[in-house]
Amino acid sequence: MQHLDYDLLRAFVMVADTSSFTKASERLFRTQAAISMQIKRLEERIGKPLFVRGSYGAQLTSAGELLMQYARRMLLLNDEALAKLSIFSTEDVVRVGAPDDYASIILPEVLFLFNRIHPDVQLEIVTRDPLDLVQDVRDGKVDLAVVIRHSEAGDGELLRRETLRWITSTHKSPHASDFLPLALYSRGCVRRSIVMRALKKADRRFKLVLSSGTMAPILAAVSAGIAVSVAEDSVTPAGVRQLGDTDGLPSLCTVDVVLYRTPGHQRRPAATLAEHIRLSLQRRRSLSETLPPRSQQPKSSHGINSLEAPLACEGVTVHTNTTIESARQQD
Numbered sequence: 001m002q003h004l005d006y007d008l009l010r011a012f013v014m015v016a017d018t019s020s021f022t023k024a025s026e027r028l029f030r031t032q033a034a035i036s037m038q039i040k041r042l043e044e045r046i047g048k049p050l051f052v053r054g055s056y057g058a059q060l061t062s063a064g065e066l067l068m069q070y071a072r073r074m075l076l077l078n079d080e081a082l083a084k085l086s087i088f089s090t091e092d093v094v095r096v097g098a099p100d101d102y103a104s105i106i107l108p109e110v111l112f113l114f115n116r117i118h119p120d121v122q123l124e125i126v127t128r129d130p131l132d133l134v135q136d137v138r139d140g141k142v143d144l145a146v147v148i149r150h151s152e153a154g155d156g157e158l159l160r161r162e163t164l165r166w167i168t169s170t171h172k173s174p175h176a177s178d179f180l181p182l183a184l185y186s187r188g189c190v191r192r193s194i195v196m197r198a199l200k201k202a203d204r205r206f207k208l209v210l211s212s213g214t215m216a217p218i219l220a221a222v223s224a225g226i227a228v229s230v231a232e233d234s235v236t237p238a239g240v241r242q243l244g245d246t247d248g249l250p251s252l253c254t255v256d257v258v259l260y261r262t263p264g265h266q267r268r269p270a271a272t273l274a275e276h277i278r279l280s281l282q283r284r285r286s287l288s289e290t291l292p293p294r295s296q297q298p299k300s301s302h303g304i305n306s307l308e309a310p311l312a313c314e315g316v317t318v319h320t321n322t323t324i325e326s327a328r329q330q331d
Contacts, residue, residue, distance in 0.1 A: 004045065006078055009071045011038040012050065016068060019057035094270045096277075097126040097133035097145035101215040101235045102257075106146075110276045114269075121269045127214070129188050137260040143270035145260045146277060148190050148232075156258035159281040162232035164194060164252035166243035172225025175247055180206040183218040183227035187211075191230050194252055202250035232257070234281075257281055 014024040015035065025032040043050050050064035060068060098107060103125055111123060126133070126142055133145040134156075151161060168174060174181050180199065184192045199206050210221045215237070221227040223239050230252060236242065243249055261274055 002045065004071075004074070005042075006075065008038050008042040008045075009075055011035050012042055012064075012067070013071050013075065015039060015051065015058055016060055016064065019059065021058060092120060092269075093122045093124060094144075094267075094273055095124040095126060095142040096273060097128060097136060097142045097147075099130070099146070099148060099215075100127040101231070101237070102146055103127055104215075105235050105237070106277075106280060110273070110280050113276050114273050117272055118269045123273075129186075129213075130190065131188060134260055137262055140262055143262055143267070144274050144277065146281075147258050147260060149256050149258050150190055150194075151254045151256050156256075156260045157278070159257045159259050159278055160234070161254050161256055162234060163254050164191060164230045165233060165236060166228055166247070166249050166252070167222055167231050167236060167240040168228045168243055169223055169225035170239065170241050174225055175228050175243060175249060178205060180204060180249070181209045181227040182206055183210040183212070183221035183229045184208065185211070185215075185218070186213050190255055194255070195230055198250040198252055204250065 011024060011028060011030075014028055015021055018024050018027070021032050021035050021039075025035045028035065039050065046063060046067065048063040049061050050067065051058040052061055053059075096107075107125065114121075114123070126136065126145075128136070130147040130149065133142065133147055136142045137145045146159075147156065149156070166175070182195065184195060186192070209227050210217060212218050218227075218229050219237055219240070222229050228243070228249075231237065232255065234257075245251065259274060259278060262270070
């Protein structure tokens with residue numbers, strides 16, 4: 001398939017505009033011989049002469065005038081496309097990975113501050129399993145990742161250490177059942193492994209009624225009163241209440257909230273976002289620190305303590321993998 005080379009067309013238009021091979025070479029920063037060769041190649045491709053030399057310099061032939069009608073438009077579209085596409089270059093995109101509950105509760109504040117400094121930078125939020133996010137950072141697929149890990153691990157930048165809390169409905173008590181109904185993240189989640197280990201150690205019978213890759217279905221099950229789950233203090237969602245030591249459930253260990261960055265030099269927008277995330281998480285107060293004593297907490301319409309928590313924000317798109325199970329689990 002034949003095509004017209006844009007470099008040849010640019011030389012052609014410049015010669016036509018200046019009526020001179022010499023002036024065209026000066027404006028395109030090439031030798032006159034190089035410009036002459038480009039015009040010769042273009043004439044060979046067209047199969048007709050494009051210029052005639054006269055007392056007024058290089059003038060277009062009839063074929064040259066016809067080509068000029070297309071050449072200017074072709075070059076204009078080419079330049080416009082390159083200019084538009086440059087807006088979405090990789091330099092102007094920052095990709096950050098995070099669990100979906102952190103993405104919906106903590107990131108809105110961070111992204112608002114970031115947008116004020118880098119309004120032209122496009123942000124891409126990736127919500128995946130922690131191990132996948134860490135690998136994505138190492139492979140350079142994402143610039144940053146906020147990950148929940150076991151406190152025994154030592155890699156990444158520690159942002160804060162949190163204690164996991166049991167959460168349940170504000171108006172029902174599913175934790176009083178003989179078999180503790182659970183709604184947890186899918187296999188591979190740090191929270192899930194901590195819960196399973198604590199229940200087995202306490203010899204507490206349980207059944208997994210819902211497993212999901214995202215928080216929304218888990219929260220729906222907890223709010224409906226069909227299951228209990230766990231969450232860190234700082235991301236305990238609205239519409240649930242925490243369970244304490246007197247509720248008959250084993251205590252849970254701590255988890256670390258860790259920031260991973262791509263190795264080597266980091267682009268300025270990504271470094272700015274990392275700093276906002278670090279400061280936001282380090283100064284964020286846990287839910288238990290903001291609440292009055294249990295006896296002074298407001299009562300719900302059903303007479304059960306109702307806790308206030310930060311509202312989750314909409315707008316984060318995630319892919320959910322939810323399964324329903326009813327048998328006792330030996331994870």
